[in-house]
Amino acid sequence: MRWWDIDQVLELEKELFPEDTWSRGMFWSELAHSRGPNATRRYVVAEEDGRIVGYAGLAATGEQGDIQTIAVARDHWGSGLGSRLLAELLRAATDFECTEVLLECRVDNVRAQKLYERFGFEPIGFRRGYYQPGNVDALVMRLSDPAASVTPVTPVGPVPPATEDDGVEGTETHG
Numbered sequence: 001m002r003w004w005d006i007d008q009v010l011e012l013e014k015e016l017f018p019e020d021t022w023s024r025g026m027f028w029s030e031l032a033h034s035r036g037p038n039a040t041r042r043y044v045v046a047e048e049d050g051r052i053v054g055y056a057g058l059a060a061t062g063e064q065g066d067i068q069t070i071a072v073a074r075d076h077w078g079s080g081l082g083s084r085l086l087a088e089l090l091r092a093a094t095d096f097e098c099t100e101v102l103l104e105c106r107v108d109n110v111r112a113q114k115l116y117e118r119f120g121f122e123p124i125g126f127r128r129g130y131y132q133p134g135n136v137d138a139l140v141m142r143l144s145d146p147a148a149s150v151t152p153v154t155p156v157g158p159v160p161p162a163t164e165d166d167g168v169e170g171t172e173t174h175g
């Protein structure tokens with residue numbers, strides 16, 4: 001993703017995240033950290049015939065990667081594009097030498113959770129009232145060893161129960 005993509009990205013952002021839309025400034029700020037030798041971000045877009053139909057971003061802090069956002073145009077859902085974007089972020093996490101990747105996801109976003117589970121993410125806790133307004137909880141999910149999960153894996157057996165975590169810190173992410 002480059003700065004000239006932001007207009008199209010914002011259109012998708014407003015439609016797909018109507019309650020916690022990122023501003024233009026947030027995308028500018030993220031992209032400012034995505035270039036050069038000290039880059040800590042990787043943002044990608046998926047384009048079809050000049051139209052942006054998906055985007056995703058990862059932040060790396062030391063050995064921890066965070067999925068900042070991931071989104072696919074509604075008319076492309078179920079085509080495997082979400083999986084391709086997530087795989088690209090996990091490749092980036094591997095390049096940043098992250099040993100784990102974390103994300104927050106609305107507890108009611110079952111579709112996204114299924115996508116993450118297919119790549120081996122496991123629920124590790126909740127952040128109460130993370131998404132404002134609306135006071136919606138976030139499910140925190142974690143993937144250890146992103147290098148081993150750049151292709152989806154089918155989870156075997158039940159995933160461990162999530163635990164409580166009331167601490168809300170940092171930028172509100174939707175990935």
Ligand SMILES: CC(C)(COP(=O)(O)OP(=O)(O)OC[C@H]1O[C@@H](n2cnc3c(N)ncnc32)[C@H](O)[C@@H]1OP(=O)(O)O)[C@@H](O)C(=O)NCCC(=O)NCCS
Binds near residue numbers: 084112
């Ligand atoms: C979550 C989101 C990114 C998923 O994107 P997607 O492109 O639909 O993801 P995929 O196509 O890879 O996978 C979704 C489904 O398509 C199926 N699928 C994957 N590849 C496929 C293919 N080649 N052909 C047909 N179906 C396929 C998957 O099995 C999956 O089915 P499931 O719902 O039963 O698990 C998308 O729904 C979205 O943008 N949602 C709104 C924003 C959002 O909530 N982002 C996440 C915030 S935490």
